[in-house]
Amino acid sequence: MSVAEQLDSRGADPRPATPHQLRTRSVVRSDRLIDLLPREQAVAWVKDDEGLIGWGELGRLEVKGPDTFVQASRWWREQLAEIAVTDEVGLPGTGAVLFVSAAFDIRTGASVFVIPRVVLGRSGTRTWLTALNDEQPQLNIDEITGPGAVRYADGAQSAAAWVSSVAEAVDRLRAGDLGKVVLARDLMASTAQPVDARYLLRRLADRWTECWTYGLDGLVGATPELLLRRTGSRVTSRVLAGTAARAGQGQDEAVGRELLASAKNQDEHRYAIASLAETLAPFCSSLDVPAAPHLHTLPTLMHLASDVQGELAGDPDLLSIIDAIHPTAAVCGTPRDVAIDLIAELEGMDRGRYAGPVGWLDTAGNGEFGVALRCAQIEDRALRLFAGCGIMADSVPEAELAEAQVKLLAIRDALES
Template sequence: MTTVPTTRRAAAQTVLQVATTPLDDLRSLIPYLDSRTPLLWQRKGDGMAGIGEALRLEFRGPDRIAEASATWRELAAAAHVDDAVRTPGTGLIAFGTFAFADDSDAVSTLIVPEVVIGRRGTRTWITRIHRAGDPPLTDRCEARPRTTPLGDEYRLTLLPGTLGKEGYQQAVAQAVEKIREHDLSKVVLARDLKAHLPQESDLRRALVELGLGYPDCWTFAVDGLVGSSPETLVRVHHGTVTARVLAGTISRGRDAASDRDAAIALATSTKDQDEHRFAVASVIDALRPHSADLAASDLPFTLKLPNLWHLATDVAGTLSDGASSLDLADALHPTAAVAGTPRSEAIELIHELEPFDRGRYAGPVGWVGGDGDGEWAIALRCAQVAPDGGLTAYAGAGIVADSDPERELAETTMKFRPIVEAFG
């Protein structure tokens, strides 16, 4: 069931009834999902699967995340919650995805499912959510949702979209020229690929491939946006805030020796170190007003993924102002890892050189709980699936003064690999 979007005024008058109870024998989340409109947040097999929609909230414009945070705070305060499990992801939650740009045509959403199936470590649960005054879900459906087998296999060929390979290299060259001529340190430029899903295609097949192929990433599906992101924008749990910053990339080697050489080359690359430094600084600057003891490692570490090495830095601290995960996502977005430095000049150049609307690509995607805790990633290694089956995938690279257009094109090709393989 799909609900009509709810305005903030209507949401403030909505009272949700929420009940979480333990659930036995939960081996996998994905078989519970709807094949066409899955709701998923998963890493290493743990996470939450959403079924149905009890409430949908939609936001647009420059204040979209701040409005979502304020609306969610009001909605959560009015909810009646019975949580017998009490672990991150239980009780009242919403899945969310937000547009990258302030002027994007893409709507930003928070979706409260009717049913949530979840697991975290050895704890598994089911949450049922309905509006006060409506019959409880247990009166209208089975005590436990049924799993369904995956649909028929399909193979897609993703083709160049609005910005092809030659156009992308030209855009990179223009960006390098702008950086050298102006007070701009870095800009992130993306390109797109397009395909069309056959009618009745089962999106869960792509999620299985992403979850198995990239278990250390956040595999997600929210309102047609599907992907596996390696980058934690922000995580809030019981007053602690953490983030993982990724910037600087190189392809994995073909054997152990070349793979080790690739990691060393990345760790010693001035270009990648500079790009990474800008990204870390933007995260620390955004979080420091909310945490007095924020700390990050002095040097980045190399993070190994199935297809890439990344330079990575973990940031952690204690919240000092009661900010929610949505408040912090609002403060952080967009980071230098997906926009550039300085932020406003980089975004202006993105608008000038990218001939498309990024939609939700590079925006926050994740979940928020009734207490404001939550986990948000940056929507990378992802594709947006439209209701008519149209699919658009995005990948970008950080451009600095000594960037080479051919190398940056190759980097985007590597970053497309998770989606190309999941759907191909």
């Protein structure tokens, strides 16, 4: 019996339901998670067919300002006080779940927090359903069609203007104003038909199996960067900084060696690791930071990657940790405040939720958050695609543009396939 059949056929629980009762129970594994998303109010966080999808809204918060995560944490606690949870599975991601897509700059950008009415989760061989008031959710899996012809146009800056912005950033870096800055550019796309977010999510999940495919409130993408995972008292982060385009069969090994030997990319990576370690350490009793990065290979790119692990001291609120560590130098720069100001000056755009924290947390404080990379914001027939590059004092602006173009291919290929 498929998940859909089981959800439609199981009997109602005889226990009386309160207006805010959530029940988590095991279901039989069958369909691929990403294929079960309905069209409306859908959220997703999936990697290699494990993770969470959800739909409907039990609660929703949109907020901006420097105390965004403080407000969200307070709101989450208030919501939980009104929810009775019966959890028959007891794994990370069961019970009530809060999905998060925060702005890159929470001071000026709106962040979105959603508690779904229904969540379907999978970890290994276990699949579970969490539903409000023990509802019997109907999975109306309709046919998904592509958006048709796609046309592209410059976003905030043309390619030439963005190259000039990178050159200006290099001048600032050489003058000693800062050590690193990450500059992003956007690309506008228009389609013949309205874009169904599920169309992109399925194609991203098909190809980018080593990434977390995510979707919330029109922002869809596949990120290779794990900002923070918390399981009990253990935290893990995968930092990516330093990038090279793959060169094809027989040449990738040489590209990888060159990337590992590149002083520019190694320095860029060290800044990213240092910024994470500095902000995460106060929450931890121990923190293991690798001495050197390893190669992380994706379909079109190679990254320098480091997996940082720590043991939490006490029981800090996960949103408080995210608030402290974001934005890292991997998506912003260093020093952080100087980099944020330079980004605002040179990019000429509002990043919105691009490069912001995206993920989920549960009632036990477990959760997974990535950085919203390789993504697009969907508005009917219009999309806004994003890509960014770490700029150093020895960066070549034209090379950074080429790297950004390769990063944009993740969404472009999914959109055009």
